[in-house]
Amino acid sequence: MTAIDNVSLAQRVYTVEQVQQGEEAAAEACSISMMQLMSAAGTAVFKQLQNDLKAPAKIAVCCGEGNNGGDGYIIARLAREAGYQVDVFALSPDKTLSSKTDNNAERARLAWRENGGQEKVVHDCAPQNYDLIVDALFGVGLNRALEGTAAELVQNLNDASAKVLAVDVPSGLNADTGSVPGVAVHAYKTVCLVAYKRGLLTGKAKNHVGQLVLEDLGIGEAFAKQNNAGYTRMAAEHVMNWLPLRRPCEHKGNNGHALIVGGQPGMSGAVVLAMKAALRCGAGKVSVACHPEVQPVVAAAQPEAMVRAANSQNDLQALMEQASVIALGPGLGQSEWSHKMFEWVTNYCQQSDKTLVIDADGLNTLSSQQSKMKRGKHVILTPHPGEAARLLNTDANKVESDRFAALSALRDTYEAQILLKGAGSLVTNDSGQFILDVGSPAMASGGMGDLLTGLISGLAAQGMTEADAAVAAGVWHARAGELAGNEGERGTLASDLLPYIRQLVNGKIT
Incomplete structure (x- = not known):
């Protein structure tokens, strides 16, 4: 810890x-x-x-x-x-x-x-x-x-x-x-x-x-x-040494296995970004379970990842058993396939107590469930204000009018680790409550949340607690956005953050 x-x-x-x-x-x-x-x-x-x-x-x-x-x-x-x-x-x-x-x-x-x-x-x-x-x-x-x-x-x-x-x-x-x-x-x-x-x-x-x-x-x-x-302010200098130096005899098996589940047709880019972030932050192995139609596209995007087509519970089972951490949501969509994947993954994680990161359409599916099921300490939810509003059956303006109250309500409802995204992201988890005092308007573009999901998953796979992974990933993600934004706030892409993420997790920059 x-x-x-x-x-x-x-x-x-x-x-x-x-x-x-x-x-x-x-x-x-x-x-x-x-x-x-x-x-x-x-x-x-x-x-x-x-x-x-x-x-x-x-x-x-x-x-x-x-x-x-x-x-x-x-x-x-x-x-x-x-x-x-x-x-x-x-x-x-x-x-x-x-x-x-x-x-x-x-x-x-x-x-x-x-x-x-x-x-x-x-x-x-x-x-x-x-x-x-x-x-x-x-x-x-x-x-x-x-x-x-x-x-x-x-x-x-x-x-x-x-x-x-x-x-x-x-x-x-x-x-x-x-x-x-x-x-x-x-x-x-x-x-x-x-x-x-x-x-x-x-x-x-x-x-x-x-x-x-x-x-x-x-x-x-x-x-x-x-x-x-009540809150601890966190910036890049505060998390600089949260990942230990690697020993000379390290191998990929020592550094965890992150599984990214998502990527329905037309939304393959989201799962690719999450996959790349998990790899660039140091996860030993990264797998992707995606819709069969997009499997060739996702596999071609990064040869170091293992990309599998998933269309049944059997397709997923072996991957989930091998993984240290599962991320659910990037490019998941809201189709029949999406809902089946959500059900299979969440049921497995509840039974196994395996770390689960839920974002994007995973959160939207969670919010649509009749029963707001308690998710527990091994689950990390990463909503933006709109997703938080759906999770709380309210509207985004209400969330933004008091982000602290919304954060507490999410924690009370889902009993999970919560990262509420936005300017000055907020985190509540088993370690305390945090304000991430870092970030840039350059990050106001598509795919940033998918990158964060992959980063959290990759850090947790390497042995960080869910609580620490949410804070460290949130800070490094936002700091990478600042650094990429120095080249121009307009036109900064989520993928532009990847080289900075690699440097940050290695302590080369703050």
Whole structure:
């Protein structure tokens, strides 16, 4: 089992509630007051601003009424003192404040005013007049759509393609789910404070956060000790050594046998991609059981694989008995042949407890069954949002509105290892819960899921647990997509990822 305990703060991911309820106790443990913590937040964001833009650049700071706005006033004051040209736009610029206030955000605002600072109405903010906009409107507590003046301002920023630096979370984004119920800021950078909030790393959030930077404000270690992270953030560097070095006396029999089942007429490419991925990640032997009509085509695609025509349970039986891992679904289709193959494979795997990876039309067939049969720990399901919706009898928008809730529902329903694909793929398995913080829009093309199925199967065949195989394959697959996408996001093919997958599983690149 690969060690995933004792990870750094940069890998620990929390809910909004955990951060809101835990930061004060962590600050107290570090002998830091909440006003000092707010000052640290403003200072940390200002330093990020300085890294990206030099004085005397023109900056607009847009401030709300809460603590996020308080951070904004501190940023504005520091920027002006450093020689930047600063304008502050407030949702309520004429608000009366008392010098006796014990509200930290109001105290930060008073300090801005006492230093000669003024506030303008947000309607007057013309994004084109500024080199950078600081978004300090709403913090992580917002869980509804922006309305009124705030929504208009954010829409204006987006329409102007303004360069926006977001404080903790882009306003309008739900930091707990990653959903965007209305309009949300498109930031070039988001400075996440104290600890990573889970919604910033998945789903629609990927369109809004830009570069995500963590600033723990000096309380991160104490916070991590006091709060258990619900998710672990995984990237390529975290799985680099999950496959051991091979010994000089290795032979193919030591490295497992993956069987790929699928490939009905007209869909042979899917099973070919899965087959190639299983081979390129190091499986000792790879077999394919496909429809008799496509067997010659699949066999010609890769001479190292063993390709058999399967039209009966007897055709499959010997192959299934020889295999270490079975993958079901690439190019399987929804024909009578497809349903028979599904029944034979799933029945055999349930009786034998053999590792089974189900994807694509295998998932669609599973979702159509009257009984949502529990699949167990030896089964890995890899749905995209549409397939997840069918598995849960809902719709894809519902899944995407809260990917974490959908992941939990899939786990509860099927009791399997689940990899929910998408921007910031999510995994729940016997080892824990993970966010795969890697990937590229270059992967928005056909065949990518088939490649992932083959990769999971090949890793599991080599002895990885089902839990580890889902995480490692998800990360390496997405990282290979990033690397292939460097040559051009448009036009990247699934097969373009294969050379990078080979390098990644050998630890030659990260």
